[in-house]
Amino acid sequence: MNKENNNISKQKKKRGLWAEVWRRLKKNHMAMIGLAIIVILILVAIFADQIADYEEVAIKQNTKVRLQGPSKDHILGTDNFGRDLFARMVHGTRISLLVGVVAVSFAIAIGGFFGAVAGFYGGRIDNIIMRCMDIFLAIPSILLAIAIVSALGASLLNLMIAIGISSIPTYARIVRASVLTVKDEEFIEAARAIGASDSRIIRKHILPNALAPIIVQGTLGVAGAILSTAGLAFIGLGVPKPQPDWGAMLADARNYMRNASYMATFVGIAIVITILALNLLGDGLRDSLDPRLKD
Numbered sequence: 001m002n003k004e005n006n007n008i009s010k011q012k013k014k015r016g017l018w019a020e021v022w023r024r025l026k027k028n029h030m031a032m033i034g035l036a037i038i039v040i041l042i043l044v045a046i047f048a049d050q051i052a053d054y055e056e057v058a059i060k061q062n063t064k065v066r067l068q069g070p071s072k073d074h075i076l077g078t079d080n081f082g083r084d085l086f087a088r089m090v091h092g093t094r095i096s097l098l099v100g101v102v103a104v105s106f107a108i109a110i111g112g113f114f115g116a117v118a119g120f121y122g123g124r125i126d127n128i129i130m131r132c133m134d135i136f137l138a139i140p141s142i143l144l145a146i147a148i149v150s151a152l153g154a155s156l157l158n159l160m161i162a163i164g165i166s167s168i169p170t171y172a173r174i175v176r177a178s179v180l181t182v183k184d185e186e187f188i189e190a191a192r193a194i195g196a197s198d199s200r201i202i203r204k205h206i207l208p209n210a211l212a213p214i215i216v217q218g219t220l221g222v223a224g225a226i227l228s229t230a231g232l233a234f235i236g237l238g239v240p241k242p243q244p245d246w247g248a249m250l251a252d253a254r255n256y257m258r259n260a261s262y263m264a265t266f267v268g269i270a271i272v273i274t275i276l277a278l279n280l281l282g283d284g285l286r287d288s289l290d291p292r293l294k295d
Helices: 002-027 031-047 052-058 086-119 123-138 143-151 158-181 185-192 198-234 246-258 262-289
Strands: none
Touching: 002 031, 002 123, 031 086, 052 086, 052 246, 052 262, 086 123, 086 158, 086 185, 086 198, 086 246, 123 158, 123 185, 143 158, 143 185, 143 198, 198 246, 246 262
């Protein structure tokens, strides 16, 4: 009976924590604007096939209508192959968000594991893991991603792997720092006293206390991953053509900046708005999850 009561009280506390985070987040108008934009982008990515036909409009070439400006039939104009820019941007949203979310999730899983092990055990294990992470950090992430994609070949999967691997050291250091702040707390000692294994202590007690900085960095990391995706696609290392991708669309548009500047304008605005929305949400989450900020 006492155990059930304790579980209920823990659940209430957990719900109260996230309810408080949501209450603070709602007060941050810029963060809510960012959240609204992200929700819209997610809906566009989910229902891309219903919004614009993939094969007939986004992929199929029609040279009869190439390089036409925004019109009733093509609200954002057509590209150099006569493909509808609006349809390509809609389907490009799916690829950009997919790469960003999957790459960051992969980086959090791998980097979080190594960071938790390094912070929890310390000593030689900590030194070995963190020196390896320092080696990765010494290489600019975009150059590391370029090297990995060049070695593995340009594909959607390899793109996600490359961006994910280049982001691992960041999350490893964040999780390690969080683990170091809580591993000597009394509730950790209590868990050891009742015979909890190291893996259980890390999973059930330490990592939940490291969620706040991971969530914030993850949100900002998705923005960085989308920028990296666009950058790699711009130099020809993105998803294979003719799949629509924002970076590849910018690369195609650079040759027509004088007589068809709309090709780059609309895609550039989409990238800027997406990155801005993710950064606004990340900043809002950082403030909402900070226990030192009470109002």
